[in-house]
Amino acid sequence: MKRGVVEAVTVVIAAVVAFPLYWMVLTALKPEAEVITADPRPWTLTPTLDSFTRALTVQSFGRYLVNSLVVALVVVLLSLLISFLAATALTRFRFRTRTTLLIMLLIVQMVPVEALTIPLFFMMKSVRDVVPVFGLNHLGSLVLVHLAFSLPFSIWMLRGFVAAVPVELEEAATLDGASRFRFLWQVLFPLVAPGLVATSVLAFIHAWNDFLFAKTFIISAAENQTLPLALQVFVKPDQNDWGAIMAGSTLMTIPVLLFFIVVQRRLVAGLAGAVKA
């Protein structure tokens, strides 16, 4: 086949893949009458921000956006720090339980976290009386579960990046008089940056997308809901406010999309590195 034909096919496929997103933004910008019509048009001549206004005022999406951001960012920061330390321990140190721990990590990665909703619900219920912030109806409970679920994968992924840093570098650093911890933070940490980026993207998405745990843990504190839950509030039988739902979906997708575009190159490199390792 000619390269031009292949490229044309590629562009058509890309358009199909991107179409739902186009439709989301378009619907969010259409006036309500154009949204609820039996023959929807794939364009609009009268774009308006009404749907966004409704999403932000009627359902206070801003509040939920902040909640989601807080949860996701705290999870990313903690998970990066903890998994970097653990990955370093598992790659650059030799100790007796090392292999056992690695196999355990692989196994917990496969545990269907959704199945743990029931015991975690009861745990968060009892935690509420001791440390409210980490109990039911508080964002801390979400931070805890997402941290736990992103750690095994993050550690596993970072391992490859830490292992790829040559041992000679550490010997050189030691000769120069650097302590182990200085080496850890000033040499190793920057060198595994692509791995950290890839890991943080996956941890962020995991926490940002969560619907199940937010639904289970945030039961009666409307002010502590996250975006996926808030979006569901709009969906009512027979009287969906599609414009506002699509505006909400747009608001929810933009942060992740920005994150992705910013780290795009490093993400590809990171995935390749993780797979190679």
Next chain:
Amino acid sequence: MNARKGDGRIAYALLAPALLVLVGLMGYPIYQLVLISLFDYGQEQVSGGAPLIFLGVGNYATLLSDAKFWSVLGQTLGFAAVCVVGTLLVGATLAVLATRVRTWARTVLFLAALGAWATPAVAGSTIWLFLFDANFGFVNELLGTTGFSWTFDKWTAFGLVAAQVIWCSFPFVMVTLYAGIKAIPGEVIEAAALDGASTFRTARSVILPLLRPILIVVTIQSIIWDFKVFTQIYVMTNGGGIAGRNLVLNVYAYQQAFAASEYGLGAAIGVVMTALLLVVTLGYLRALRKSGEEL
């Protein structure tokens, strides 16, 4: 790092935060899950109004003799299989396509895929629902089938959810495989061409074996993800479809526990799911060992 005295102690110090979180929030809940599954654990037990009754394998016996459980299990496996095969086919085809085009076309394709990948599951589910809406959906307008409800019939509903799942999960496969193909040294392919191998032969005998480890990783990841789909089913079929026709194990366990207050039964479903996925994990470990990966 070179082995030094006191290595073990430093290693454990570095591991401590991770171990604390994992034991507390994964290890202990797994133990609790098994424990709860052995009891008659309902609303009255939760509120302390009735004593706990130890059932042993009672909940499991109830499940295994329940036709509903078997049909949900079958549906879960079938649904996951369709999603995995679809995701891999689309992802692999587009990865190969991406190697055949100039940078600008590849960038366009990757940006579109990144968009699908970045869309949160709840948002993606609602967008697809709206696109396929009976009265206001663009797809019905396009097909001239206005008024047709895609979510009413069991199979079109499953098909719609599967399409959405494939849409948001093929990018991972595509990007990973693309990176893998790019990592194959050009000389290897040139050597094959010099030896007179056809494109197909090169793909089958040279590229595919080199990609095997990556293919195994993405396949297993897809199996694990698609077997556990919750959000899409829950949002798109409104909690498992009319009369629960579109249930998968995850949603079924959730409904049993939090809607019917049958926590013991829900936990038993969770244990069964975990056991099934552990079997897959063992297969994964064996595959990794075969492909020569060192732990």
